[in-house]
Every structure is written in C-alpha cells, then in structure tokens.
Amino acid sequence: xxxxxxxxxxxxxxxxxxxxxxxxxxxxxxxxxxxxxxxxxxxxxxxxxxxxxxxxxxxxxxxxxxxxxxxxxxxxxxxxxxxxxxxxxxxxxxxxxxxxxxxxxxxxxxxxxx
Amino acid sequence: xxxxxxxxxxxxxxxxxxxxxxxxxxxxxxxxxxxxxxxxxxxxxxxxxxxxxxxxxxxxxxxxxxxxxxxxxxxxxxxxxxxxxxxxxxxxxxxxxxxxxxxxxxxxxxx
Numbered sequence: 768x769x770x771x772x773x774x775x776x777x778x779x780x781x782x783x784x785x786x787x788x789x790x791x792x793x794x795x796x797x798x799x800x801x802x803x804x805x806x807x808x809x810x811x812x813x814x815x816x817x818x819x820x821x822x823x824x825x826x827x828x829x830x831x832x833x834x835x836x837x838x839x840x841x842x843x844x845x846x847x848x849x850x851x852x853x854x855x856x857x858x859x860x861x862x863x864x865x866x867x868x869x870x871x872x873x874x875x876x877x878x879x880x881x
Numbered sequence: 882x883x884x885x886x887x888x889x890x891x892x893x894x895x896x897x898x899x900x901x902x903x904x905x906x907x908x909x910x911x912x913x914x915x916x917x918x919x920x921x922x923x924x925x926x927x928x929x930x931x932x933x934x935x936x937x938x939x940x941x942x943x944x945x946x947x948x949x950x951x952x953x954x955x956x957x958x959x960x961x962x963x964x965x966x967x968x969x970x971x972x973x974x975x976x977x978x979x980x981x982x983x984x985x986x987x988x989x990x991x992x
Contacts, residue, residue: 771923802982808984809969809982809983809984809985810924810982810984810985811982812979812980812982815979823979825979857923859923859924869926869929870916870924870926870980871926872923872924873923874921874922874923875923
C-alpha cells in the first residue's frame, strides 16, 4: 500500500511569489491535514480537510489556503511568499477525522524563500 | 491556553535507557501520542495512550502518564543508534481534531 506522497520535495521561490504543494493520501483515507515545521516553532497545524470540506483551521494568515479534491488528494497554496514561510510542509492522512485516528505523514515539501 | 512542552535535546549512551519527557496543560486531553521523525522523513506514530491509562508497554517502549501532574514520558530501553530521531509528543481531545504538538526532542546517541 503506497504511503502519503508529497510533491515537490524541494523548491525555491522568491519573496512575493506563490507556491502550490500537493499531497496524495493513502488510498482510502479521506482526511488530509497540513502542518508547517520550522526549527523555532516546531509543528504548527495549518488546516484539515475531510471529504472535500475544511474541518479545522490553524492560526495562519489568509495567504495560506488549501483544498481537497473528490479523490481525496489535497493541495495547499501560499500566496505572496515571505522569508518566514521557509519551512518543511508536512501532509498527513488519516482514515477518520477527529483526534483519535493515527496520522500517516508524507516526507514533506521543503520550501525555501529567498 | 493549550500548550505542550518538551526539552529540545537528550543525549544518551548506546545501550542505556532514554527517557523523553513531555508536559501538557489541557486536562481534557483524551489521547496522548508519541511520534518519531527520522532525518529527512515524515513523522511516524510510535505509540499512544488513552487518558484513562497510567502506563502502556510495547517491546522496548514504555509510556507513563501522570494525569495529576499532566506529565507524559516515553522510555526507550536499550537505546540503539537507530533510535536517533526527533520525538514529538502530541495531545488531542475528542471534540477537536487539531492535535497540539510539542516542539520535539532530538535524541542523540553516544557510542
């Protein structure tokens, strides 16, 4: 069974640009959540989607957005990039929504903003 | 507010036991998790414990929960070089999907 796949693995952007990251969950998983990981802040929750609906959102500005498609694949978008957006963006999928299900993480997309 | 705290680093000798500690503030936490992140990889669930349990053991791993002090620990017996990783503690409540994460403890193994 294939794991969670995130693309691209690495990318470099400049300030002001926008970026789209993709996440393909484990087959059968309908919940996808996104996290930002930085050395100083640890893991910060961005948002969670379940059956194409955003179920929960973390404390990030509106420049961060996401969506989920009918096949459960998810994308997140960051517009008007800032230097502080440099981070590892992790996607996790789960069978169920709610804090009782095991999260399966992808290897992440490492974004560098210059 | 909700907060989960961990030490950033722990250094142990190969073969010794490692004890990684975590404190949390929300007494309504239902589940508490330990995740492991190896270099260049995503996080992987190691183990979890329900809040009505005091202890859970799984091979070399022992989880202890002290609800009164809101303290969670992960003990790794006979620590090996393959245990080198960052260990994250997280809590969740039934009513809210959003897991609250600690900053992670980097476990360093000395030969």
